[in-house]
Amino acid sequence: ENPAQIGRGYVAITILDINDNAPEFAMEYETTVCENAQPGQVIQKISAIDKDDPPNGHQFYFSLTAEAANNHNFTLQDNKGT
Numbered sequence: 218e219n220p221a222q223i224g225r226g227y228v229a230i231t232i233l234d235i236n237d238n239a240p241e242f243a244m245e246y247e248t249t250v251c252e253n254a255q256p257g258q259v260i261q262k263i264s265a266i267d268k269d270d271p272p273n274g275h276q277f278y279f280s281l282t283a284e285a286a287n288n289h290n291f292t293l294q295d296n297k298g299t
Contacts, residue, residue, distance in 0.1 A: 235269065236269055238267060238269050242263060265277040
């Protein structure tokens with residue numbers, strides 16, 4: 218190294234803490250389905266929370282796994298954020 222090509226300086230780095238909490242279910246869910254459940258019957262409503270800011274700005278999307286998506290016995294319905 219050539220000492221004439223070395224320089225020093227100070228850099229200020231600001232870290233924005235925007236996702237230190239992963240989304241999680243609002244509660245622990247345990248779902249059972251009766252064998253006489255009717256087609257189209259709602260068997261479970263789920264919701265999620267995120268402790269990061271903004272408190273009212275998060276939107277969550279749920280999806281079935283590929284296996285379940287190909288099984289037409291179960292579907293998901295979006296309740297428009299409520």
